[in-house]
Each structure stands twice: as structure tokens, then as C-alpha cells.
Amino acid sequence: MNDAEFQKLLEISWQRPLRPDEEERLQTFLRWHPERQAAWDEEAGLSLLLQQAPVAPHVSSNFTARVLDRVEREERRREHPVRPSPWRWWLPRLAGIAVTAALVLMGARMLFPPGREVASDSWVEEVRIVSAIADIPNAETLRDFEAIQLLPPTELMDKVDMELLAALQ
Amino acid sequence: MTGATDPDAALMLRVKAGDRAAYAELVEKYKQPVMSVVYQMIRDPDEAEDLAQNVFYQVYRSAHRYETRAKFSTWLFTIARNLTLNEIRRRKRHPAESLDAAPRGVEREDASPRQVADAQTFAPPDLVLQQELQEKVEEAVAALPENQRTALGLCRQGDVSYEEISEVLGCSLSATKSLIHRARETLKARLKPYLRTGVWKP
Numbered sequence: 268m269n270d271a272e273f274q275k276l277l278e279i280s281w282q283r284p285l286r287p288d289e290e291e292r293l294q295t296f297l298r299w300h301p302e303r304q305a306a307w308d309e310e311a312g313l314s315l316l317l318q319q320a321p322v323a324p325h326v327s328s329n330f331t332a333r334v335l336d337r338v339e340r341e342e343r344r345r346e347h348p349v350r351p352s353p354w355r356w357w358l359p360r361l362a363g364i365a366v367t368a369a370l371v372l373m374g375a376r377m378l379f380p381p382g383r384e385v386a387s388d389s390w391v392e393e394v395r396i397v398s399a400i401a402d403i404p405n406a407e408t409l410r411d412f413e414a415i416q417l418l419p420p421t422e423l424m425d426k427v428d429m430e431l432l433a434a435l436q
Numbered sequence: 437m438t439g440a441t442d443p444d445a446a447l448m449l450r451v452k453a454g455d456r457a458a459y460a461e462l463v464e465k466y467k468q469p470v471m472s473v474v475y476q477m478i479r480d481p482d483e484a485e486d487l488a489q490n491v492f493y494q495v496y497r498s499a500h501r502y503e504t505r506a507k508f509s510t511w512l513f514t515i516a517r518n519l520t521l522n523e524i525r526r527r528k529r530h531p532a533e534s535l536d537a538a539p540r541g542v543e544r545e546d547a548s549p550r551q552v553a554d555a556q557t558f559a560p561p562d563l564v565l566q567q568e569l570q571e572k573v574e575e576a577v578a579a580l581p582e583n584q585r586t587a588l589g590l591c592r593q594g595d596v597s598y599e600e601i602s603e604v605l606g607c608s609l610s611a612t613k614s615l616i617h618r619a620r621e622t623l624k625a626r627l628k629p630y631l632r633t634g635v636w637k638p
Contacts, residue, residue, distance in 0.1 A: 281616060283594050312631030313624050319566070320573040322592050323468070323475035326485055331463045334492045338459070341493075 272296070273303065280314055444508035452499045459499075463492050466512055469593055473516040473604075476589035477524060479578055487523060491516045506603065509596065513604045517586065569630060576626045584619035591616050 276293050279285060285293060297304050327333075444465070450458035470491050475484040494515055502511070577585060583605065590601045602612040624631065 278598070278613060281591055281620070282596075309624055309631055310620070313620060313627065316569070316573050316627060316630060317588075317592055317623075320570040320577075322589055323472040323484065324481040326467050326471045326488065330467050330485070330489065331460060334463050334489050335456070335460055337489070337493055338456075338496050341496075 273300075277307075277310060280310065442504070442507050445504045448499070448502050448508050449504070451496070452502050459496060462495075462508075466509070467492075469509070470512065470516045472589055472593060473513050473586065474520050476585040477517070477520045477582055487520055488516070491519055494519060507600060510600045510603050513590065513596070513600070517604055572627065572630065573623075576623050579626075580619050580622060584615050584622075587612055587615040588619040 272292070273296050276285065276289055276296075279289065293307070297307060444462065447458045447462050451462065467488065471484060471488045474488050474491065475481070478484045478487060491512070495512065498515070577588070580588070587601055587605060590596045590604060591598075598609055598612055601616075602609045605612060605615070607615075
């Protein structure tokens with residue numbers, strides 16, 4: 268046996284005790300190379316210490332059960348995903364509808380501003396003034412009136428034409 | 437050993453097909469070896485056990501990707517090592533002190549902190565000496581660089597070949613043996629007073 272074989276036996280001994288045939292080969296080598304005995308004794312001593320000391324603390328007795336429990340929880344979560352409650356589904360939609368309604372109302376307010384009511388109020392007042400001055404016109408005049416109503420608006424149409432009223436009387 | 441001759445690979449293929457009993461069998465068989473791998477890198481028993489459980493959970497999630505190109509144990513130990521290294525890197529980026537770090541050496545039954553029995557008061561003297569010797573060995577191993585500790589830890593398991601160890605570590609066979617040799621040389625120097633008989637003599 269040469270040094271390479273001695274090294275190989277050493278590497279085997281790092282992992283497990285030598286078998287009887289391996290032990291015999293080792294002893295034969297050491298008889299021919301006694302200077303290697305001290306090195307072998309040190310290696311054997313260390314192997315004994317390492318064998319007696321645990322590589323790691325023991326795992327807890329419920330280790331496997333805890334692993335299986337986690338796996339089962341994961342599978343249950345996949346098979347039955349948690350559904351959101353009805354409120355969780357409706358609340359965002361109601362909020363969206365409310366916002367849309369508010370925007371529509373705001374738009375309507377902008378298109379039909381509150382000042383139009385003042386215009387209708389002043390129009391009633393003007394009719395009252397006119398009715399105080401002039402009688403109700405005849406049918407022909409009323410027919411013309413409708414035509415006049417359909418004319419495009421001008422600045423003067425907003426105000427009662429007192430001169431015209433006087434002329435009609 | 438390929439998948440055709442590896443019984444654990446056959447079990448893992450059953451896990452891949454959804455066999456829960458096969459999965460439980462693998463967990464039961466490899467829980468301590470995986471714990472040993474993880475503990476070489478994270479020297480806290482509770483955290484190492486939590487991480488060991490994560491390893492098996494990762495195995496479950498990765499079952500659909502398992503292929504019998506390598507021995508099952510090699511694949512498993514590689515996952516264990518990579519997961520632990522990732523955890524170590526994550527902690528370096530976000531350091532946080534573990535408030536539950538507990539003393540070593542006592543088996544954990546529940547979530548409560550481990551407690552160490554007063555061995556010096558109640559145990560026979562030989563047992564006390566033996567426990568102190570084991571603590572010396574534990575300290576010496578803990579002081580080794582991580583890659584040497586991991587290589588030595590896998591070697592000490594006895595049924596992991598040097599070829600497998602080199603695959604797990606991602607280095608050559610000669611580099612693996614070199615790591616183990618250097619680890620042992622360091623331990624021999626540090627534990628010299630105890631080497632002759634394996635018994636501590638004060």
C-alpha cells in the first residue's frame with residue numbers, strides 16, 4: 268500500500284469505521300510506516316469525538332406533523348379561496364354610482380343655472396305690466412305674436428317696449 | 437445512484453403524483469439530516485428547525501419540477517443549503533435581533549423557549565464531563581468557516597458520498613475533500629488535549 272491508498276483509507280474513516288479488510292490493510296501499512304502512526308491516532312481520536320457529538324440538535328417530535336399541517340393549509344387555501352363579503356363587492360360600486368350621480372347633478376346645475384328662475388320671475392312681472400296697460404289683443408295680433416316669438420332674440424326683446432304698447436293703444 | 441435505483445427518488449415521484457403518504461415518509465426520514473445541514477449554517481436550534489420545515493415545504497411546492505437526474509438526497513440537501521444561504525443573505529440586508537434565541541441542547545416540544553436542565557447538579561460526573569466535551573467540540577465546529585462546516589456536517593452524516601457533497605456545495609471533488617481536510621486539521625489543533633481518548637481530562 269502506498270500513500271495514496273493510506274489517504275483513501277483516511278477519507279473512508281472520516282465517514283465511517285473501517286471494515287475488517289480495510290483495517291488489516293491499514294495495519295500492514297503502519298507496520299511498514301510507523302512514522303504515520305501518530306497522524307493516524309490523531310485522526311482516529313478526532314473521528315471518535317465527532318461521532319460522540321451530535322451534528323445538530325434533535326428536531327421536535329411534532330416536526331413532521333407541523334410540516335404536513337402547513338401543506339394541508341396551503342392546499343385548503345388553494346381549493347377554497349376566501350370570497351369577499353357582499354358588502355365588499357357592493358360598496359365600491361355604490362360609491363362609484365354616487366360619484367357619477369353627483370357629477371351629473373353638477374353638470375345639470377351648470378347647464379341650467381339658478382339665475383333662469385329670476386328670468387322667469389321678471390317675465391311674469393312684465394306680463395303683469397303689459398296686461399295693466401293693454402287689453403288682450405285679438406286673434407290676428409296673437410298669430411303675429413307667435414311669429415315674433417320665433418324671431419332670433421335681440422337685446423331689445425328682453426325689455427318691455429313701452430312705445431310700442433302706446434302705439435297699439 | 438440514479439432515479440431508477442434510488443428508493444427515495446421513487447417516493448418523490450409518488451409525491452409528484454400527489455401521494456401525501458410518500459411525502460410524509462420522506463419528511464420523517466430526512467428531517468434530522470436536513471436539520472443537520474441547516475444547523476451548520478444557522479447555529480440557533482429554533483431558527484434552524486423553522487428553516488428545516490421551510491425546506492420540506494419548498495420540496496412540496498417544487499414536486500412538480502422534480503426529475504430523477506440526481507439522487508434525491510443530493511437534490512434535497514441542495515435545496516436546504518440554498519434556502520439557508522438565501523435566509524442568511526436576507527438577514528444581512530435586513531438585520532433584526534432574534535428575541536426568541538434560546539439556549540441549545542434541549543429538545544423542543546412546543547413554542548415556548550427551550551430550557552436547559554441543571555446537569556451539573558443531577559447528572560453523574562462522567563455524563564457532565566461528556567457534555568462539556570461535546571460543548572467544546574460544538575464550539576470548535578461553530579468557529580469553522582461556513583463551507584468547511586457544511587462539508588464536514590454532510591461528511592459526518594455517514595451515508596452521503598464525497599461526490600454528493602461536492603454536488604451540494606457546487607465545487608469539485610478535490611475541493612470538497614480539501615475543505616473537509618482543512619476543517620479536520622483546524623479541529624485537531626483546537627481539540628488536541630481531548631484527542632487521545634475522546635474524554636476530557638481537566
